[in-house]
Each structure stands twice: as C-alpha cells, then as structure tokens.
Amino acid sequence: MNKTLYLCVLICFSSLLSISQNAGSLTDRPGTFEILSRTDYTSPDCGFPKTEVAANLQRIINLVNVVRKNPVLTDIKGFNGRARIYNALCKQDCGYGVPARISFEFSSFFYGKTGKVVYNTIEPPEWSVYINMVNTLGSGFSSDVFDRDKCYFTVPLNKRTVQPGIDIYNNECIVIYDPNRPDYWIPVTVEEAFNSAREFSAKEEDQVAAAYTKQFLDSEYAEFSAGDLKKPAFFGGNLSRVGVSPGMGEQDSIFPRIMKVNPAYWNRNLPKAAIQFITLNSIQNKAYLKEEYADCLKHTDTGSGCALSRFEAEYSLEDVKRLQFLIGK
Numbered sequence: 474m475n476k477t478l479y480l481c482v483l484i485c486f487s488s489l490l491s492i493s494q495n496a497g498s499l500t501d502r503p504g505t506f507e508i509l510s511r512t513d514y515t516s517p518d519c520g521f522p523k524t525e526v527a528a529n530l531q532r533i534i535n536l537v538n539v540v541r542k543n544p545v546l547t548d549i550k551g552f553n554g555r556a557r558i559y560n561a562l563c564k565q566d567c568g569y570g571v572p573a574r575i576s577f578e579f580s581s582f583f584y585g586k587t588g589k590v591v592y593n594t595i596e597p598p599e600w601s602v603y604i605n606m607v608n609t610l611g612s613g614f615s616s617d618v619f620d621r622d623k624c625y626f627t628v629p630l631n632k633r634t635v636q637p638g639i640d641i642y643n644n645e646c647i648v649i650y651d652p653n654r655p656d657y658w659i660p661v662t663v664e665e666a667f668n669s670a671r672e673f674s675a676k677e678e679d680q681v682a683a684a685y686t687k688q689f690l691d692s693e694y695a696e697f698s699a700g701d702l703k704k705p706a707f708f709g710g711n712l713s714r715v716g717v718s719p720g721m722g723e724q725d726s727i728f729p730r731i732m733k734v735n736p737a738y739w740n741r742n743l744p745k746a747a748i749q750f751i752t753l754n755s756i757q758n759k760a761y762l763k764e765e766y767a768d769c770l771k772h773t774d775t776g777s778g779c780a781l782s783r784f785e786a787e788y789s790l791e792d793v794k795r796l797q798f799l800i801g802k
Contacts, residue, residue: 568607651801
C-alpha cells in the first residue's frame with residue numbers, strides 16, 4: 474500500500490514538474506497573427522452603405538497593422554494573436570462615422586490533456602481599440618450613468634494632453650483626435666443636466682413617487698442661482714445628481730464632469746468610412762504593469778497565460794502616437 478501511494482505521489486510530482494517546465498518553454502514558441510475579416514460588423518439598421526463599410530474595413534486593417542508594430546505583436550512568441558471586429562452603437566444622433574471595436578486577442582499556448590500544444594479561442598484575454606465612438610468607456614467614464622439618448626456622459630477630472638491630438642484621462646484612458654477641429658466634447662450646463670433629470674423622473678408611473686420626486690427636484694433647482702444654471706455641470710450631489718462644483722464639503726474633486734459630444738467636431742465632408750476618433754485604454758504606470766507581468770511568469774502553469782500582460786507593459790505612448798496618423802483630415 475505504501476509503495477503504491479509513493480508511486481502515485483512520484484508520478485503526480487513528475488507530471489507537475491513536466492507541465493511547469495513545458496509551460497516555461499511555450500513562452501518562446503513562435504505564434505501567428507490573423508485578422509478575422511468580416512463585412513457585417515455593422516447592423517443593416519445603421520444605414521451605412523456596403524461601400525462605406527468595405528472602405529472602413531480597409532482602414533481598420535491599416536489600424537491593426539499599425540498596432541502590430543509593437544514588438545510583442547511583431548515578434549509573436551508564446552501565443553497566437555487575432556484581431557476581431559465588433560459592431561458598436563451606431564444610431565445615436567451625436568455620431569457620424571462607422572463605429573467599431575477592434576479586439577486584439579492574446580491566446581497563450583498550453584498543453585492539452587493529450588499533451589498536444591493548443592491555445593484558447595473562447596473568450597481569450599483581449600485589449601480593444603474603439604473607432605468613431607465618441608462617448609468612450611473606461612476608468613471614470615460612463616455613457617449610461619446620465620443620459621445616453623442625449624449623448625451626455627461623465628468624464629474624469631484628471632486630464633493631460635500628451636501632444637496636440639492625444640489626451641489621457643485618469644492616466645489610462647486615451648483619446649486620439651484631430652486637434653485642428655473644435656473640441657470633441659463640450660460641457661453640459663447645470664440647466665441642461667437638470668432638465669434631463671426632470672425628463673427622466675417624468676417617466677415614473679407611480680403618481681405618489683412621481684409627486685415626491687418632483688417636490689425634491691423643485692427644491693434642488695431653487696438652490697441654483699441664474700448664474701449657476703449656465704455653469705458646467707458635475708455628476709454628484711442630491712437626487713438629481715447634478716452639481717455646480719466637483720466637490721462637496723472637504724472633498725474638492727470627487728464628482729466627474731458631465732459632458733456631451735460636440736457635433737461641430739465631426740468633419741462631415743469626409744466619408745463615413747473615415748476614422749475621425751480613436752479611444753483605447755492603456756495604463757501609464759508601466760512599472761506597476763511590469764511587476765504584474767513578472768508575477769504572471771511565476772504562474773505560467775495556470776490561468777490564461779501572460780501574453781496580454783506583457784503587451785500592456787510594453788505598449789507605450791510611442792505606439793499611441795503612431796495611431797494619430799490614421800485620423801482622417
């Protein structure tokens with residue numbers, strides 16, 4: 474019995490050691506990259522002509538090729554990469570060009586049950602670039618938190634401009650645009666935001682609840698001066714969630730701005746296939762990301778691999794700047 478138990482333990486230990494060693498060797502295994510081309514990534518309801526979508530697809534392919542200039546995607550090792558195109562919200566009045574999300578998938582190699590090298594194709598780790606989607610998503614952003622129909626959304630207070638045409642919010646969310654045009658987003662005034670809150674509350678079907686809500690909103694509105702109503706709105710505060718400053722009490726920077734798409738930003742002389750606006754998420758604290766990658770390498774026998782972690786650590790502002798030349802003029 475003891476010999477049998479000893480033999481089982483020895484076999485298990487040997488298997489685990491072999492898996493660990495093999496997993497380490499797989500990080501140097503050459504990989505491939507492919508674009509999962511599709512011409513139906515926009516719904517027919519969007520109304521874009523097929524010729525515009527086909528031209529937009531070519532621009533997306535150009536974008537993928539630019540992103541692939543990053544060393545992790547140039548000399549692919551340890552994973553197979555794929556670019557997958559997804560459709561995006563297209564029927565907002567504030568939009569213009571063909572919108573899309575380009576998802577870069579990082580499918581790390583691993584050994585299957587039979588010992589064969591395989592890679593995951595079902596929801597692998599991914600990183601996305603968005604084109605012509607004017608209300609971006611990311612840390613501090615929300616397109617649903619205020620009024621999606623009016624293209625009102627929240628925007629973080631922390632913003633810096635890397636160079637004309639590239640802005641970074643919260644040291645992570647990057648916007649690439651044409652700096653020679655009007656601002657891409659403009660403030661929603663307190664009055665505009667409050668009117669939106671009133672319209673939302675008017676949808677309440679319970680008359681008692683609606684009456685109480687109206688009473689509270691009327692009371693809040695009365696506290697704003699005529700000058701306040703013309704000021705930029707911030708998301709926070711009372712029932713309306715509309716404020717005239719980014720803080721409250723001793724906290725002076727807790728409420729994000731409420732912004733809207735500036736229709737004047739769009740160059741409507743360009744075809745709808747043109748890329749006029751690019752957004753992506755790229756954490757700028759690279760020291761932190763490199764630590765995450767180093768930690769991931771210690772556990773290569775589990776999880777989804779470290780390819781995406783490596784890419785995020787090495788994707789730099791120089792990579793971002795290359796994308797700026799894709800913006801249509």
